Amino acid sequence: MLTISLASAVPIHDQLVAGLRGLIAAGKLAKDDELPPVRQLAADLGINLNTVARAYRELTDAGLLASVRGRGTVVIATVERPSGPKADERKRIEAGLAAAFNDAKIAGLPREVVEAIVNRQIARLWGEA
Amino acid sequence: MLTISLASAVPIHDQLVAGLRGLIAAGKLAKDDELPPVRQLAADLGINLNTVARAYRELTDAGLLASVRGRGTVVIATVERPSGPKADERKRIEAGLAAAFNDAKIAGLPREVVEAIVNRQIARLWGEA
DNA sequence: GACATTGTCGCAGAGTATGATACAAATACA
DNA sequence: TGTATTTGTATCATACTCTGCGACAATGTC
Numbered sequence: 662m663l664t665i666s667l668a669s670a671v672p673i674h675d676q677l678v679a680g681l682r683g684l685i686a687a688g689k690l691a692k693d694d695e696l697p698p699v700r701q702l703a704a705d706l707g708i709n710l711n712t713v714a715r716a717y718r719e720l721t722d723a724g725l726l727a728s729v730r731g732r733g734t735v736v737i738a739t740v741e742r743p744s745g746p747k748a749d750e751r752k753r754i755e756a757g758l759a760a761a762f763n764d765a766k767i768a769g770l771p772r773e774v775v776e777a778i779v780n781r782q783i784a785r786l787w788g789e790a
Numbered sequence: 791m792l793t794i795s796l797a798s799a800v801p802i803h804d805q806l807v808a809g810l811r812g813l814i815a816a817g818k819l820a821k822d823d824e825l826p827p828v829r830q831l832a833a834d835l836g837i838n839l840n841t842v843a844r845a846y847r848e849l850t851d852a853g854l855l856a857s858v859r860g861r862g863t864v865v866i867a868t869v870e871r872p873s874g875p876k877a878d879e880r881k882r883i884e885a886g887l888a889a890a891f892n893d894a895k896i897a898g899l900p901r902e903v904v905e906a907i908v909n910r911q912i913a914r915l916w917g918e919a
Numbered sequence: 920g921a922c923a924t925t926g927t928c929g930c931a932g933a934g935t936a937t938g939a940t941a942c943a944a945a946t947a948c949a
Numbered sequence: 950t951g952t953a954t955t956t957g958t959a960t961c962a963t964a965c966t967c968t969g970c971g972a973c974a975a976t977g978t979c
Contacts, residue, residue, distance in 0.1 A: 671882070672967060679889050686895040698925055709969045714926065725896065730926040731976025740896060754894050755907055760798070761890040762911040765883045767808045769815040772916040778884055779908050782891040787901040801936060827956060838938045843957065859957040860945025 662689070665706055673708055677716035685725055686786055688740060696726065696734040791818070794835055802837055806845035808879075814854060814868060825855065825863040 662684065665676045684690040696702070699717060703710040717734050720726040728734040765775050791813065794805045813819040825831070828846065832839040846863050849855040857863040894904050 670878075671885070674967080679885060679892070682892040682896060683888065686892040699927095700925075710926090711928095711970090712968065715967095717926085728926060729976075730974065731924065733925065738896065740898065750897055751899070754890075754897055754899065757890040757893055758887075758907055759911055761883070761886040762915055764800075764808075764886055766915040767805075767812050768879055768883055769812045770880070770883065772912065775912065775916070778887055779912075782888055783901065783904065783908075786891055786895040787904070803936080828958095829956080839957090840939090840959095841937065844936090846957085857957060858945075859943065860955065862956065 663706070665708070673712050674715045674719070677713065678719050681716065681720055682725070685736060685738065686740060690736050692736055692739045694736045696736070698733060792835070794837070802841050803844040803848065806842065807848050810845065810849060811854070814865060817868070819865050821865055821868050823865045825865070827862060
């Protein structure tokens with residue numbers, strides 16, 4: 662369900678955060694789902710438990726997870742938010758998208774490639790329709 | 791011609807390398823074109839000359855530039871080496887886009903809003919067509 | 920109440936990014 | 950020729966981040 666690359670330049674905890682966010686965004690991790698204990702996930706991935714704990718904590722700070730000592734970590738955020746994001750959050754999200762597109766442009770990716778990636782991502786998260 | 795972000799998480803020299811690669815790939819920097827001295831570019835961007843020197847060196851090692859002490863740095867190739875780190879770069883960019891879309895999905899942005907943002911960004915960077 | 924399970928904290932080692940400073944090579948000019 | 954200027958390079962220091970080891974604290978189980 663989660664794969665990480667120790668050889669990658671991006672930090673392990675960032676890979677974990679991105680992977681877990683992806684699972685939540687795609688609905689594969691729903692509200693009240695329990696996550697594996699830090700020690701177990703760390704053992705499965707062959708990394709240190711602190712690295713997993715750090716990823717859990719970042720997502721907890723982001724309001725997606727809730728960790729309780731002795732009990733475990735569960736998903737508390739549901740993707741559906743009827744009211745939608747607030748103005749400043751919306752601005753933050755738009756800035757993040759703009760930065761990602763800037764990155765692609767700087768690297769010299771052609772328009773068609775970017776459009777293909779975008780289509781794939783939207784289909785993954787919002788459905789094929 | 792080159793813009794960098796000191797606030798970004800990606801190292802400055804990586805931003806420089808990516809930007810210069812983009813200029814070369816786009817033909818805005820052609821063979822035998824001279825690059826600004828490390829001190830001048832560093833002053834223009836408000837960074838240390840070593841950071842610029844590092845970017846020049848990486849591109850020199852990649853076979854795109856040639857630096858000579860006392861003379862300057864020039865472009866010597868207009869095509870990337872086929873075996874370059876392009877796959878990694880591409881993967882990194884795709885991960886960045888995926889993370890940004892995850893963020894939007896988790897925040898509850900509807901598909902239409904995201905598509906509108908995407909269209910605006912693509913138009914901004916790759917033209918209206 | 921004793922033990923196991925689970926998350927959290929403090930510290931250390933390694934690596935990297937950036938910068939300040941000094942050095943070396945090529946050129947310009949008197 | 951010889952001195953100053955321009956340019957890239959090397960060295961060292963500082964700060965920061967990542968990752969891991971070990972210990973601690975809270976919750977649940979029996």
